[in-house]
Amino acid sequence: MVCDKEKGRGKRSGGPDAACGPPTLLRIGEVELRLLRKRIRNLHLRVSPPDGRASLSAPYRMPLEAVRAFAASKLDWIRRKQTEVRGRPPAVPFSYGDGEGHYLWGESYPLRVIENAGPARVELCSGEILLRIPSGTPQEKRGSLLNAWYRSRVREAALSAIALWEPRMGVRVEGLAVQRMKTLWGSCHVRRRRIRLNSELAKKPADCFEYVVVHEMTHLLVRLHDDRFLALLDRFLPDWRVRKQRLDAFPRRPAD
């Protein structure tokens, strides 16, 4: 699982159904973390905008000492992330107006809004993202049309990447789902051999997208982020660390 807030070994978020207890405050040095006990298997650490609040989700049964030791080992990361998050200008919502910049595979394209009588449609044409909509289409609908288009781009690219990597890795992917996710770039249901990808990946550079696909496919060979997993990633994509860094560093939107 690749998470856009914190990636590393043995951290996995609970699903939407993960039961959740009231948060308690954990203090390590000058850093304060909200500790949430959940019905999950692994620790999950995140630093949220705009104030850089740090939260750590932990399995119910994990002893507090183990949780503290994990948090202490991540202090440098938390401090770094907090500085980064606090210095970030607040996200401005898209207006989906003519000329607004939107990313596709790491490149920013101006949106060209064409209001006409035909059916709604999005396409990339001559360096612009054309958004054809009936006149008077509200902003929210424009956004959902664009998001549906990003979802199709990810699906299309994922099918090609999977077809390319299946024989190289000797694995078989049985199912693919693409949806908008808040904290994960991707996840893998090992038993069902199913991969889920974040539709927002369509905005990132293509080599970062490929890293996420290969990362999730590697879980079909090794479930956890252990040494075997890392060794396989090193073999499949020797530059995966650079790709992952670029993915984390890449702005969420042109205005960022």
Ligand SMILES: [Zn+2]
């Ligand atoms: Zn993973």
